[in-house]
Amino acid sequence: MSFETHRCLAKHTPIYFAGDDAGELIKVTKGVVSVFCIFEDGRRQIVDFVTEGELLHFQFGGELDHYAEALTDVELVCAPVNAALSDTAWAEYVFEQMRNRLDRERRHITLLGQKSAAERLAEFLIIVSERLTTPLGDIELPMTRQEIADYTGLTIETVSRMFSRWMRERRLVVTGKRTYRIEGALAA
Amino acid sequence: MSFETHRCLAKHTPIYFAGDDAGELIKVTKGVVSVFCIFEDGRRQIVDFVTEGELLHFQFGGELDHYAEALTDVELVCAPVNAALSDTAWAEYVFEQMRNRLDRERRHITLLGQKSAAERLAEFLIIVSERLTTPLGDIELPMTRQEIADYTGLTIETVSRMFSRWMRERRLVVTGKRTYRIEGALAA
């Protein structure tokens, strides 16, 4: 499309900040982006890990109220809101993406509201495995322990302990630098 | 609109179940509805309290994967998905509602992921006060303690204790059967 622009960003580069103008829609075409909120006191909640083919945000005007940052090297396609929503293909795509995000957020809410640390991390791994797998079917975890903690509402120590335990028990196996495989049930 | 149908339901009536056909969009025109998920073991997470002018769900086909129940007596308007999405006014309304729900869910995620019991309940009261106020500006709480607990991811006892404490300290004042007023800061 003529109105689209492309951007490549290196790992750890901020993509937008709360307060930025919400004038364009941003689609991830390569890599993974974390979308998150920050409080006054520095606490951070990661709301979603956005990956290939997905949109970063759904604010069509005004100011953005959250942050996005490249977790890996990423490629993005940006489209001005008005042009995108006037284009039928884009509009349908946006609609579809909103529905997906709604479902993911709902699942995230149940994860955070009702589950123990072990259950949260087990579900986190399942969610990631549905979205970020290597060609061989292993789970890719491009995020740090801190980022996993900020997604699951736990501390980095709890995440580390739980992963250590599962690996000690051979329920979770390291298959590469940042790839894992689930071998057994992770429950409690 | 000719394709719309109307329904009135009494308090506590189920509106739909997970597994039901997602063939129609449902708008609340009076009262409050709770939208929630249930796990195998009975745990329940309330995802949203939906009130006047808002849509219950955004699944445009297939099966619903969650539940809705009338919290108060409610009036609903139902529209077949296809008819609604073909109607410009309805389609725009649906779009708008999806954006609102996305924002609410994001806020809910940060509430559940990063906050202490006191902070969750304080934010819960603020959220409700932005959506359910009496003509006099008091907060209406048509939901039970259990429902508040299932929304905030706490137990009924914790909710009760926190409210008792705030009422003892006169930070929260009862102004009617189910109405309250916030008098001071609720923080910790």
Add this chain to the structure above:
DNA sequence: CGTTTCCTTGATGAATATCAATAGTGGTGG
């Protein structure tokens, strides 16, 4: 290599869940 960042592990404490008992409220039929 050295330095920084990230991760792991242990000891301790605080927040909140759980268990248990009592009190209050609303709805129903006599």
Add this chain to the structure above:
DNA sequence: CCACCACTATTGATATTCATCAAGGAAACG
């Protein structure tokens, strides 16, 4: 209208989970 019953809420005592604090080790990076 009252008395009863079921449901909802409160409160206390105790248990558990996870956060916090602290230190050392491993990996990534220039």
